[in-house]
Amino acid sequence: MERKRVLIFSGGRLGGWALREIRTGDVLVGADRGALFLVRHGYRPDMALGDFDSVDSVELEEIRQASREFVACDPVWKDLTDTEMAFTWALEQNAEEIVLLGVLGTRWDHSLANVHLLRKALAAGIRCRIADACNELMLMDGSAPLAVNRSRFTHVSLLPLSIEVAGITLEGFQYPLHEATLTIGQSLGISNVLLGEAGHIRIRDGLLLVIQSRDEEEAAPE
Known part of the structure; x- marks a missing residue:
């Protein structure tokens, strides 16, 4: 089917x-x-x-x-x-x-x-x-990298959905990370920006929530 x-x-x-x-x-x-x-x-x-x-x-x-x-x-x-x-x-x-x-x-x-x-x-x-209208949310684990493409959203934020997310590496972002660790309660991953048309996120362990967002006043009229 x-x-x-x-x-x-x-x-x-x-x-x-x-x-x-x-x-x-x-x-x-x-x-x-x-x-x-x-x-x-x-x-x-x-x-x-x-x-x-x-x-x-x-x-x-x-x-x-x-x-x-x-x-x-x-x-x-x-x-x-x-x-x-x-x-x-x-x-x-x-x-x-x-x-x-x-x-x-x-x-x-x-x-x-x-x-x-x-x-x-x-x-x-x-x-x-x-x-x-203002957000797009995805969840990733360490099984495969995630490509984030430029779109109507201006910011990319990362938040752990597990207690800890280890081995976070960002490529193509204004604020890069290499083998970083995020734990619940940290705001380090908030409001990053793509440098070009796409960025890539890799993690080693854990569950990472990837949120693309824009402010409400930036949203087009419905």
Whole structure:
């Protein structure tokens, strides 16, 4: 079976930037209100799932009618968030890549839990990233270097997701590192800048969160 990109639209902050992520052939998944976002913008979700506690009955029927597959669950007797349900479904499809959209918002408990999903994708050997209007997050380990390309984001920050990340080497950045170590609580890796079109990050041990970002006032109008 052909492996495809899976884009998960969740119920956090969404806008025109999220629609621009869609490519021909992508599998579109709507988690709870993220499904309504897709439907209202003329897209037919390949899968809509969640407890749908953030939509009313009319909106729910609109989602049901417009989606290729629809799965609703009880909002009380479920163990996973809507986003993790969608993410688990994507893993089961053996996705080539998973892109999480609308998973960052005002609820930091949900936002941080969604960042932790990057670890599950890494363990499964599936590329995964989180994106919103001002940020793009990826997680890496020591198995392979990571190329960071110049894009709409102006800064690149590095934060450990494990207690310690060792053997960090940066090439093509304004502030280079060679065999450095970062531990949780350090801000040494914040706000680096690419010197050219691409930079490369290598680590030896640990889990390193790589965040490309820009300030809100730099973001294009949605």
